[in-house]
Amino acid sequence: MAMNDDLRNELALLLELGYTHLDIPAASAGAAGEAAAPGPLEERAGPTTAEIDGCDDLGTLGAVASDCLRCRLARTRTQVVFGTGSPTADLMFVGEAPGRDEDLQGEPFVGRAGQLLTDIIKAMKLSRAEVYIANVIKCRPPENRNPESDELEACHPYITRQIEMIRPKVIVTLGKFALQSLTGKTFSISSVRGTWLMHGSVKVMPTFHPAYLLRTPSAKKDVWNDMKKVMAELGIEVPA
Numbered sequence: 414m415a416m417n418d419d420l421r422n423e424l425a426l427l428l429e430l431g432y433t434h435l436d437i438p439a440a441s442a443g444a445a446g447e448a449a450a451p452g453p454l455e456e457r458a459g460p461t462t463a464e465i466d467g468c469d470d471l472g473t474l475g476a477v478a479s480d481c482l483r484c485r486l487a488r489t490r491t492q493v494v495f496g497t498g499s500p501t502a503d504l505m506f507v508g509e510a511p512g513r514d515e516d517l518q519g520e521p522f523v524g525r526a527g528q529l530l531t532d533i534i535k536a537m538k539l540s541r542a543e544v545y546i547a548n549v550i551k552c553r554p555p556e557n558r559n560p561e562s563d564e565l566e567a568c569h570p571y572i573t574r575q576i577e578m579i580r581p582k583v584i585v586t587l588g589k590f591a592l593q594s595l596t597g598k599t600f601s602i603s604s605v606r607g608t609w610l611m612h613g614s615v616k617v618m619p620t621f622h623p624a625y626l627l628r629t630p631s632a633k634k635d636v637w638n639d640m641k642k643v644m645a646e647l648g649i650e651v652p653a
């Protein structure tokens with residue numbers, strides 16, 4: 414029987430994980446040789462949400478994340494991109510997912526969009542080391558495609574625990590997927606950016622993703638207005 418690449422990869426991963434018994438559903442009416450789309454690996458592969466919730470410092474959480482097999486992105490990533498910056502930061506930037514540069518270097522926002530984010534942070538009179546930068550998805554989606562909803566769900570416990578440990582005063586979400594993951598709602602980013610939302614007791618400022626600013630430089634002034642609100646909230650002097 415011919416086996417397609419997806420099915421072969423799925424079986425290889427499950428065997429690697431120690432699975433010796435697989436519940437294979439009866440063949441459906443699909444075309445000959447057609448495999449069912451691979452489902453999320455959540456609940457089949459660790460770490461479990463309880464293990465993630467049980468981590469009580471960022472180092473331990475990062476080490477647990479580095480071997481993560483909770484979703485299909487584990488198969489294609491070079492490495493997990495956990496987060497960087499101060500573990501006691503007042504300000505946290507939360508982006509979408511690593512791209513090619515981040516996947517290779519293991520650090521969030523180091524490519525072209527990352528350089529723009531670094532410039533924004535500097536313009537706020539801060540440095541990357543003083544803030545904390547992370548993504549809601551810790552592994553690069555192939556070809557930088559949008560994250561799937563089950564991938565966002567599988568990764569969600571990591572950003573939740575990072576926020577609980579860092580306890581920032583303000584979170585800036587970059588783009589729609591970060592906002593969606595933190596609020597559990599689907600917003601139009603253009604309608605909510607610049608307005609304060611809450612994530613538990615933490616104030617959230619949604620703004621555009623730096624990759625969007627690279628394509629649409631005219632939106633930079635909107636992001637700068639949003640960052641001025643963040644600076645005021647953090648007691649940083651806002652330039653006139």
Ligand code: URA
Nearest residue numbers: 508509510511521522
């Ligand atoms: N885009 C993101 O959302 N995150 C990164 O780390 C890099 C690009």
